Amino acid sequence: MEKTETIRSSARASRGIDALDRRILGALSRDATQSYATISEQVGLSAPAVHERVKRLRASGAIKATVAQIDGAQVGKPILAFIHVDTIGWGKTREIMALEEFPEVEEIHSTTGNTCLIMKVRVASPHALEGLLSKIYDIEGVRGTSTYLTLSTVLERSAQADVTADLESVSYPR
Amino acid sequence: MEKTETIRSSARASRGIDALDRRILGALSRDATQSYATISEQVGLSAPAVHERVKRLRASGAIKATVAQIDGAQVGKPILAFIHVDTIGWGKTREIMALEEFPEVEEIHSTTGNTCLIMKVRVASPHALEGLLSKIYDIEGVRGTSTYLTLSTVLERSAQADVTADLESVSYPR
DNA sequence: CCTGAAACGCGGAGGGT
DNA sequence: ACCCTCCGCGTTTCAGG
Numbered sequence: 001m002e003k004t005e006t007i008r009s010s011a012r013a014s015r016g017i018d019a020l021d022r023r024i025l026g027a028l029s030r031d032a033t034q035s036y037a038t039i040s041e042q043v044g045l046s047a048p049a050v051h052e053r054v055k056r057l058r059a060s061g062a063i064k065a066t067v068a069q070i071d072g073a074q075v076g077k078p079i080l081a082f083i084h085v086d087t088i089g090w091g092k093t094r095e096i097m098a099l100e101e102f103p104e105v106e107e108i109h110s111t112t113g114n115t116c117l118i119m120k121v122r123v124a125s126p127h128a129l130e131g132l133l134s135k136i137y138d139i140e141g142v143r144g145t146s147t148y149l150t151l152s153t154v155l156e157r158s159a160q161a162d163v164t165a166d167l168e169s170v171s172y173p174r
Numbered sequence: 175m176e177k178t179e180t181i182r183s184s185a186r187a188s189r190g191i192d193a194l195d196r197r198i199l200g201a202l203s204r205d206a207t208q209s210y211a212t213i214s215e216q217v218g219l220s221a222p223a224v225h226e227r228v229k230r231l232r233a234s235g236a237i238k239a240t241v242a243q244i245d246g247a248q249v250g251k252p253i254l255a256f257i258h259v260d261t262i263g264w265g266k267t268r269e270i271m272a273l274e275e276f277p278e279v280e281e282i283h284s285t286t287g288n289t290c291l292i293m294k295v296r297v298a299s300p301h302a303l304e305g306l307l308s309k310i311y312d313i314e315g316v317r318g319t320s321t322y323l324t325l326s327t328v329l330e331r332s333a334q335a336d337v338t339a340d341l342e343s344v345s346y347p348r
Numbered sequence: 349c350c351t352g353a354a355a356c357g358c359g360g361a362g363g364g365t
Numbered sequence: 366a367c368c369c370t371c372c373g374c375g376t377t378t379c380a381g382g
Contacts, residue, residue, distance in 0.1 A: 017249055025249065028242035032206065035357060046369050051359065062248040066240065068202035070333045074236040075191055075199065077337065080283070082256075082292055096328065103334035109254070113322040118256055122333055131340060148287040154270065158332075159244045159296055160277035163251065167278065167302035209376060220350055225378070 017062060017161075020045065024053055025062065025161035032066040069158075077104065077122045080150040081129060084115035085136060086143040095139045104132055115146065191236060191335075194219065198227055199236065199335035206240040243332075251278065251296045254324040255303060258289035259310060260317040269313045278306055289320065 017025075023043045027034060036047040036054070043050065057063045072078060096117070099105050107120035119136075123129045129147070136142060191199075197217045201208060210221040210228070217224065231237045246252060270291070273279050281294035293310075297303045303321070310316060 022249065025242065025244055029244055030239075030241065032240050032242045037357075048359080049368055060248065062245050064243040064245050065204075066206050066242045067204065067332055068199065068206045068240045069238040070199055070203055070335055071236050071238050072333045074234065075196065075333070075335045075337075077333070082283075082285070093328070100329045102338050103336040104338060105329065106333060107330045108328035109256075109324040109330075110326045110328065111256070111322040111324050113320065115322065118322060118324075124337055128338075146287065148285040148289065148292060150283040150285050150292075152284045154267070154282035154284065155274045155279065156281045156283075158241050159246045159249070159251070159280060161244055161249045162277040163249075163298055164276050164278060164302075164305075167276075167297065167305045211376075222378075223349055226349085
C-alpha cells in the first residue's frame with residue numbers, strides 16, 4: 001500500500017496531473033485573474049501550495065499560456081467562419097504557416113476527412129473574407145475551399161481540464 | 175481641428191476602440207500575466223493609465239475574460255475533432271445547449287453551408303468520441319454528422335485585436 | 349493622463365507532518 | 366515529498382494635481 005502511494009506520488013511529480021491539479025486548472029481556465037488565495041479556498045489548500053502547483057503546471061506546459069479573450073465584434077471583426085481547404089499534396093507547410101501572419105486567422109488544423117485543412121478565421125467584412133480566400137487560393141496546391149459562415153456562436157471556450165465520467169470510464173491505452 | 179479631436183475622444187470614451195486600446199489588447203491577448211508597468215512601456219503610457227483602459231475594456235466587454243490555456247494532451251484529451259451536425263429543424267437549442275455540460279465540447283456554432291452546426295470537441299479516446307457522437311444522435315432532429323479528426327494543429331490562438339491592412343482598407347458599413 | 353502613497357497579492361525561505 | 370505559516374518585495378489601485 002505504502003509503496004503504491006509512493007509510486008503514484010512520484011508519477012505525479014514527474015508528469016502526472018492529479019485531481020487537485022484538475023480543480024486548479026478548472027478554476028484558472030474559467031478566470032485566471034483570481035488570486036491564489038481565492039483558488040486555495042476552492043480546492044482546500046493553502047495559497048503557496050496552489051502557487052507551487054501552478055508553477056509546476058506552467059513549467060510542464062499543462063498551462064500553455066494565460067491570455068485575454070477578446071470580443072471579435074468589438075474590435076471590428078464581427079464575422080466568424082470556418083474554411084475547409086482541399087489540397088493536392090501534403091507538405092505545403094511553408095506557405096500555410098505564412099497565413100498565421102494574418103491576425104484574422106485564429107486556427108489552422110490538418111485533418112482527416114474530405115478536406116485536408118480546417119481554418120477558423122474572424123474578419124471585418126465579407127470583402128475581407130474574400131480577400132483572405134484569395135490569399136489561400138494563391139497558395140500552390142490548393143484545389144478548392146468550402147466556407148461555413150457562423151450565424152451565431154452558442155458556446156466558445158478554451159480547453160477544459162475536466163473529463164466526463166461516462167466517457168472516461170472506459171479504459172483506453174494512452 | 176479641436177472640435178474634431180473632441181468628437182473623436184468622446185466617441186472612444188463611449189464605445190470606440192482606438193489604436194492604443196488595440197495595442198493593449200494585443201499585449202494582453204498574447205500574455206495576460208504581464209504587469210501594467212511592462213505594457214505601459216510597450217504602448218507609451220503610464221501604468222495607471224493602462225489600468226484605467228483595461229478596466230474600461232473589461233467593463234465594455236471587449237475583454238470577455240482572461241483565462242489559462244490548457245494543453246489538451248496533458249489533461250488526458252489528446253484527440254481534437256470538428257463535428258458537423260445536420261439537423262432537420264432549427265429550434266433545437268435546448269438539447270443542444272445541454273451539450274455544453276460536457277467539458278469535451280469547446281465550441282458550438284450555428285452555421286451556413288451543408289451543415290447546420292459545427293462543434294469543436296476534445297476527447298480522451300476514439301471511444302469517448304463515439305460516446306459523444308452517440309449523445310448527439312440522441313438529440314431529436316439530428317439527421318447526421320460528419321467528423322473531422324485533427325491530425326496536427328498548426329495554429330491555435332484566441333481572437334487578435336489587430337486587423338490586416340489589406341483587408342481593412344476597403345470601407346464596409348459596420 | 350501623469351505623479352505619489354497605501355493596500356494587496358505574489359513568491360521565497362524555513363519548519364512540520 | 367508535500368504542505369503550511371511567516372515575511373519582504375513588487376504590483377496594483379486609489380488619491381490629488
